[in-house]
Amino acid sequence: MEFSLSNAFTLARTVAISTTIIVASANAVASDQKYNFKLALESGDRDSAQGKSMQMWADLIKEKSDGRMKVGIFYQGELGGQQELFDQLVKGNIDMMVTWPQTSYDERLAVNYIPYLTLGWEDALKAYGENGWLKDILGGVYKDIGLKYFGPYPEGFGGVATKGRYATNFEDAQGIKVRSTPVFPLPQTVKALGFQAVPIDWAEVYTSIQTGVVDGDSGNVIYWDYEYFRDQLDYFVHTKHNFSSYAILMNDETWQELDQEDQTIIADAAQAVIEKQFKDARAEDEKWIKAAQDAGMEYIVPSTEEMQAWVERVRAEVWPQIEPAVGKELMDKLQENASDPNAVTQ
Incomplete structure (x- = not known):
């Protein structure tokens, strides 16, 4: 049989499902399920700021779940190119991702790339921050294409x-x-x-x-x-x-399979990463x-x-x-x- 990257994703997904106990019903009593999630970066190696931030997310998830939930991180190029990775995230072959979203699924995601929408750090933080007007817009659009949006991963203004x-x-x-x-x-x-x-x-x-x-x-x-x-x-x-603001995302079907306790662990860990990055981004850019x-x-x-x-x-x-x-x-x-x-x- 000819081996392809698509086959590799299918095999990886099959193995992940076979080794992961999925919550049987919405009425599951306690969080005792074990998970092995796949988190992909479209750009950035393990030593980049983005790579270190995603390791922080993975570490917090593992720590807060007492080791029940583990996250394997795949860095740039290890699982494919930008569009291919986004496709696999939507399909559920990848569980989590930090990415510049692809508008191929919904052109409304273009709002993330509108040029000269914000012209300074203060305006950008008001738009993309935890209670920002733009974050609310983006969350709804991602939901429509089957993704859970935790928030932005800001880097600064491009050139x-x-x-x-x-x-x-x-x-x-x-x-x-x-x-x-x-x-x-x-x-x-x-x-x-x-x-x-x-x-x-x-x-x-x-x-x-x-x-x-x-x-x-x-x-x-x-x-x-x-x-x-x-x-x-x-x-x-x-x-x-x-x-320049990436999005921290999760496949929504995978997200919905989790009970409330595990959702809270993952979401709180993501928010900790986002808050730290908002504090660090400007100094990092300088x-x-x-x-x-x-x-x-x-x-x-x-x-x-x-x-x-x-x-x-x-x-x-x-x-x-x-x-x-x-x-x-x-x-x-x-x-x-x-x-x-x-x-x-x-």
Whole structure:
């Protein structure tokens, strides 16, 4: 029989089910069931901030359940690419995941990627925080596609990293090819900034830069461009066009099989990770900005005038494309809560 990654997922799922005692009914008395969950990261190794955070989630779950619930962590590339992993999460072959959500299942998830929706840390925290207006919106959408949403894993504001030359305005960006995450409306945003957007899966970015398929990367906080591509890239322009925020998710069918006590353990552990990351994210981003500069990468902040011009152009071009996907009612709410463009600062 031909062996494929799909077969591997099926086999892993079968083994997991055969070794896991599922709650027999909603009236199960006490939490004495044992579970072995699979948690996947689309990007980040075990030593990355994200890898360490997911280990914290796994450790807390194991600790609070007295070892009944264990979580096996699979890091970037170990179980497949970005879209494939998300597919397997929805199917239940993967139990948990931290990911940039794929809009292929519901275009309303594009709200997570609306460019220049928030223009500073305070506004971002109000939107994505525990009681944030955007978190409520996202939770309902994830539920509709069969996923339990615990909350965001924020990293900071993304930028555009390139080699050879850089741009801080629409005109100078012409002809510069940069990788974009292949999720709507990120390629459209990069194009509106003036760059040529090339949608590429994360696993292929290094080779694409090395071989000249693209001149750089876009949308990530500086950590990723410094840590993974520092020998290829010369500049990081902090365009801040997107607030880089992953989602911490669980297959909803798996979630519903748990009794209330076990759900509480997993949810509380996730919330502890999220709260810590909100506290750490800004300092973490600033740490890697300095590290990149010390290593020779030039860190560039556009002027207030250049930022305002980009915000105006991108909102005018991209936001109308988003409304058909998310609906007018939702788009009105997003625009009502969006940052004031006049609040742009360096």
